[in-house]
Amino acid sequence: MVGEKKWVPYILLIPWIIGFLLFKLYPFISSFVMSLYERRGRTSTFVGLKNFQLIFDQSTYLGSEFINSLKVTFTYVFVTVPLILIVSLLIAYVLALKIKGVGFFRTSFYMPTVLGANVAIIVLWRYIFEYNGLINQGLKLLGFAPISFLGTAAGAMTSIVLLRVWQFGSTMLIFLNALKNVPETLYEAATIDGASKFRQFFSVTIPMITPIILFNGVMRLVETFQVFNGPVLITNGGPERSTNVINKLIYDIAFLGGDLNVGTAMSWVLFVIIMMFTILIFRSSRYWVHYQD
Amino acid sequence: MKKALGLFILMTLSLIMVACEKEDENTISFAWWGTSDRNIATYQAIELFESKYPQYKVKGEQSSWNGYQESLNNKLNRGTEADVFQVNYNWIYSMYGEDYFMDITELGIDLSDYPENEHEPLTVNDKVLALSVSETGYIFYLNESVFKHEDTGDHLIDFGSGRWIPTTWEELMEAGDAINSTYSNKFALGRMDAQQVAIMMFSYLAQIYGKNVINDQNELNFTKDELIEGFNFITDLRSSGVLIPSNQMDTHIDGPTNPNWTSQKYGGILQWNTAISEYQNTLPSSANLVMAGMFQQDGALTTGMYKKVSMAYAVSKRVETSDTKKEAVKTFIEFMTTDPEAVAILGVDRGVSSNETTQDILKQVSNKDYINSLEWKGHQVVQTMFDAQLEDGIDLYIHPYYEHNTFRAIYEAPIESFLLNTINANEAATRIINRFNTELERVMEG
Numbered sequence A: 001m002v003g004e005k006k007w008v009p010y011i012l013l014i015p016w017i018i019g020f021l022l023f024k025l026y027p028f029i030s031s032f033v034m035s036l037y038e039r040r041g042r043t044s045t046f047v048g049l050k051n052f053q054l055i056f057d058q059s060t061y062l063g064s065e066f067i068n069s070l071k072v073t074f075t076y077v078f079v080t081v082p083l084i085l086i087v088s089l090l091i092a093y094v095l096a097l098k099i100k101g102v103g104f105f106r107t108s109f110y111m112p113t114v115l116g117a118n119v120a121i122i123v124l125w126r127y128i129f130e131y132n133g134l135i136n137q138g139l140k141l142l143g144f145a146p147i148s149f150l151g152t153a154a155g156a157m158t159s160i161v162l163l164r165v166w167q168f169g170s171t172m173l174i175f176l177n178a179l180k181n182v183p184e185t186l187y188e189a190a191t192i193d194g195a196s197k198f199r200q201f202f203s204v205t206i207p208m209i210t211p212i213i214l215f216n217g218v219m220r221l222v223e224t225f226q227v228f229n230g231p232v233l234i235t236n237g238g239p240e241r242s243t244n245v246i247n248k249l250i251y252d253i254a255f256l257g258g259d260l261n262v263g264t265a266m267s268w269v270l271f272v273i274i275m276m277f278t279i280l281i282f283r284s285s286r287y288w289v290h291y292q293d
Numbered sequence B: 001m002k003k004a005l006g007l008f009i010l011m012t013l014s015l016i017m018v019a020c021e022k023e024d025e026n027t028i029s030f031a032w033w034g035t036s037d038r039n040i041a042t043y044q045a046i047e048l049f050e051s052k053y054p055q056y057k058v059k060g061e062q063s064s065w066n067g068y069q070e071s072l073n074n075k076l077n078r079g080t081e082a083d084v085f086q087v088n089y090n091w092i093y094s095m096y097g098e099d100y101f102m103d104i105t106e107l108g109i110d111l112s113d114y115p116e117n118e119h120e121p122l123t124v125n126d127k128v129l130a131l132s133v134s135e136t137g138y139i140f141y142l143n144e145s146v147f148k149h150e151d152t153g154d155h156l157i158d159f160g161s162g163r164w165i166p167t168t169w170e171e172l173m174e175a176g177d178a179i180n181s182t183y184s185n186k187f188a189l190g191r192m193d194a195q196q197v198a199i200m201m202f203s204y205l206a207q208i209y210g211k212n213v214i215n216d217q218n219e220l221n222f223t224k225d226e227l228i229e230g231f232n233f234i235t236d237l238r239s240s241g242v243l244i245p246s247n248q249m250d251t252h253i254d255g256p257t258n259p260n261w262t263s264q265k266y267g268g269i270l271q272w273n274t275a276i277s278e279y280q281n282t283l284p285s286s287a288n289l290v291m292a293g294m295f296q297q298d299g300a301l302t303t304g305m306y307k308k309v310s311m312a313y314a315v316s317k318r319v320e321t322s323d324t325k326k327e328a329v330k331t332f333i334e335f336m337t338t339d340p341e342a343v344a345i346l347g348v349d350r351g352v353s354s355n356e357t358t359q360d361i362l363k364q365v366s367n368k369d370y371i372n373s374l375e376w377k378g379h380q381v382v383q384t385m386f387d388a389q390l391e392d393g394i395d396l397y398i399h400p401y402y403e404h405n406t407f408r409a410i411y412e413a414p415i416e417s418f419l420l421n422t423i424n425a426n427e428a429a430t431r432i433i434n435r436f437n438t439e440l441e442r443v444m445e446g
Helices: A002-035 A050-056 A061-096 A102-115 A119-129 A134-141 A153-166 A169-180 A184-192 A197-208 A210-225 A229-235 A246-256 A260-288 B002-019 B036-052 B068-078 B169-182 B194-209 B224-239 B276-281 B317-321 B323-338 B340-346 B356-364 B374-391 B409-419 B425-445
Strands: A037-040 A043-046 B027-033 B057-063 B084-087 B131-143 B268-272 B289-293 B307-315
Touching: A002 A037, A002 A260, A037 A260, A050 A061, A050 A260, A061 A102, A061 A153, A061 A169, A061 A210, A061 A246, A061 A260, A061 B409, A061 B425, A102 A169, A119 A134, A119 A153, A119 A229, A153 A229, A169 A210, A184 A197, A197 A210, A210 A260, A229 A246, A246 A260, A246 B068, B027 B036, B027 B068, B027 B323, B036 B057, B036 B323, B036 B340, B084 B323, B131 B194, B131 B276, B131 B323, B131 B374, B169 B224, B194 B224, B194 B268, B194 B409, B224 B409, B224 B425, B268 B276, B276 B289, B276 B374, B289 B374, B307 B323, B307 B374, B317 B323, B323 B340, B323 B356, B340 B356, B409 B425
Parallel strands: B027 B057, B027 B084
Antiparallel strands: A037 A043, B084 B307, B131 B268, B131 B289, B131 B307
């Protein structure tokens, strides 16, 4: 009986291991191999790093598009991630207070995350931000001139950033849990020392939840680098390629254009970028993350 | 536990066996893209085929336009494409059709009922890689309601003898002025995207200079000054109530569902004659959409009518290896294109076939007036204008790489910026000139 029990966990792990090998590890390795080849019809030729050179060659359309999509993606990530963290932390802070009807507000704020960035929501989002959309109808009623959100680079970027920031529910819940775990005694001590609520927030709350800020930051960073749905369905990468994020470009090149080799090369560049930023954040964490132990 | 493990292994093996099951050679898979009308008609035709040829089964693989090309690219890479699949004509080139598509002459399909040159664009190294379903050209369609006074119902413009449909660009601008000065939110055409403006501009320039966009040496056929002239023409259309002043004023990307189109603020559209039903279907039933052809100008060298094969049926190269499958596929394709009952069911939803037999059948269908459909009328105009150009020695057949996925951005991106008013005509023309030839060469090399 004891001997039988020993291999039971391994049997239970088999489906996951098969899934990991087939759907994660194999595509991961084969995509790198693929990025080293050039395919014309049924003929594949080993070309080494040519595809990587091509996507960084700004004299070609492909190269300039890739660099543009990198810029767009960086802008998106470095605006979206801090905004999500700030908004979700502030809302979590308010919801952590003992106020009446807080349960209702917690549910309400989490709703956008439940709805997610699905097609219906994105279509709704389009109708809100279009030239004749809800916001501009409101502006017209108030006597203001309409704004072309989706017709300008800044407006379109704002729209897709807001769509992501709007779904701050998960990040907020994690912050909420962290805030509740900050020992009350620290606040009591700070109050006795005469610290204001504002000072307590920055000198007690923030340092105490830095491990959670690190976790949320890394998770959101990885996730936003891979954004796809919003830019495809709201702006289709436009106007003037201003929201043509890297994942959309990869999709267009690899699947619409059928060039999987160049597409996988781009994917690997994206992977390396995400990896570098993740390592950088973890390395920097020793200077700003405080663990209670 | 051992029982559970045994069951798990058994299920896995069963799944593998199902996956590896040999395909029945009398089953034909057929993939296409289309809207619900086309899907319903196609399934009805398939049902009819199976009843007439009980030895065959057809597995239909319907899809919307969005995602079809991506899916086909993937399937070709994996070798899992359908036996017969609908393709755009330029995919023959961009998808390396010679490697994946069978030479349909090997099936023994009779091409003698088609016009002589119909299959030339689908032929690579003497191999006919797809069967033309129909040809198409960009032409104008106008919504009469927008050209009328809202209260009295009278036409806002009269070009003589009650004619309200413009025939020249000048008349179009007059109509635009009349509409827009009466109703500031209405336009003779409205919003056009970069793809539509590109072909309109190239048609206009072709009328003046008698040249195709791309010449026989695969280079841009227009000079910078000529392109600037084209952009200035677009500016004229925008300042005369034909087009909206800036595309920043309307950011709805999808033409047929654009609220300004469906609420009849926009009076017309430049569209492939094979795809006009998408725009027609979203208008109120009271709207009268009429075919206006291609607007002309004084002293023009040609009519400016570009055309191409609209769509074609390609056959997977896998089919080559089996005579039984070849026979099945041949029977199916011939049925879909020339069987009187099938042709009557399929109608003109995939455009008007150039096959004489098919056209004769459509003319005789009694319960539907295909000849007076917008698609048919458009087809007639496209063919007539194009043939007249050929007689003058001007060939405006659309280059197979003109609509290539990445190449098209070379001219569409500057046009988009111009339509958004972020660059002027000179800058837009410069951007096109700078990259057109090198990028075309690159995509053609693969």
